[in-house]
Amino acid sequence: MTWRIKMLSLLICFVSCKKRTKPHYDVLKKPVTTPLGYYSTKHLIESEDLKVLNTSSNIKIIDFRKPEAFLKAHLDHAINIWRTDIEDDTFPYKGIMASRAKIEALFSKLGIKNEDELIIYDENGACDASRLWWILKNYGFDNVKILNGGLTAWEHKGGALTSDIMSYNTSSFRLPSNENMSLYADLKDIKSLVVDDNTILLDTRTGNEFSGKRQKRGASRGGRIPNSVLLDWAEAIEFNTTKKFKSYKDLLDLYESKGITKEKKVYVYCHSGVRSAHTTFVLTELLGYKNVKNYDGSWIEWSYNKDLPIEQDTITTLFK
Known part of the structure; x- marks a missing residue:
């Protein structure tokens, strides 16, 4: 009788587990x-x-x-x-x-x-x-x-879309008290930055923006922050197909080819801190870089301050 009870218990357990099909x-x-x-x-x-x-x-x-x-x-x-x-x-x-x-x-x-x-x-x-x-x-x-x-x-992947608008109740959201500004850089940080063998200032805009040929809306001047290195943010994704991030190896090879290695301090900027936030995500989350900061104001803020130096390779001819 005892072995029959044990067998019945095992069978019930097996059936119960099989029913949990949805994560x-x-x-x-x-x-x-x-x-x-x-x-x-x-x-x-x-x-x-x-x-x-x-x-x-x-x-x-x-x-x-x-x-x-x-x-x-x-x-x-x-x-x-x-x-x-x-x-x-x-x-x-x-x-x-x-x-x-x-x-x-x-x-x-x-x-x-x-x-x-x-x-x-x-x-x-x-x-x-x-x-x-x-x-x-x-x-x-x-x-x-x-x-x-x-x-x-x-x-x-065949994901569904809708035009229905969701309604929701209000809440009382509060951000945590423990801020983590380790990925943040402001104008003062970039003004005092010394670019050397251990520190890189990375511009993640397009080549035309970097050279100064193109001046996007919001910027006061065309060009780049002196001593910047260019690597367009879009190089990190499969831009013309799925728009997904490239593999770890491809990403690491991409950044290391520009001398952007894990032991260095990397300060990233773009036009308004958006594309550079993407690069910050790639470097810190996907690749494991430990010393990365995104310049919040980026080129819009830097170009606005007329007393700050800029570099250009060409006359600005394209505006947006």
Whole structure:
């Protein structure tokens, strides 16, 4: 009789286990996809994993695009945030990251809670999404994942879109008290920076911006910060196909080919700190670099201050 009871218990246990076919929130911690050898995937999620992720009250999907693009089509249950929502508008130029108070007010209005896990996507190879990740990282909020490849990769994997607008209740969101500004650099930091064999100032814009031929809207002058090294942010992704990050080996080879190695201090900038936030994500999260800082004001701020030196290789002829 005893052995029959044991066998019956084992059978019930086996059947119960077989019924648990759907993963729950654990899918964020145990992805079903194979990472490309990255140093860390803590802040990265693949489309395959997001597709099988059960709806959960503590997961918020952030569509980081212009509102008009969001209204046309977006992921189900997504919340729309754009660059202007997370900028400090008290400066005479654009692009500076918003204050803690502004982020808290925005998230409270959108119903985001302290315990929520945010999944951010865009349609620009995670460039814009990385800016929000970087700001939240500075303020100590770590529950963030970027959708690798964004909308491009999502649609490539057959992910569904909708035009339905989600309604949500407000919340009382508060950023953690322990700020982590280890990835942050301001104008004072760059003005006092000494570029040498151990320190690199990395410009992640296009070649035309770097040379001074092109002056984008918001900048007061064309050119670059003296002693900069150029490496376009888009080199880090499969730009013409999936817009996903390249593999660990390809990324490491790319940066090391420019002398950007792990033992060096790297200060990154672009036009307004967005593309350079993407490079900061690649270097710190995917490659494991320990000494990387993103210059918040970037070229817009530097070019605004007429007393600061610049370098140019050509006359500025292209404007936007």
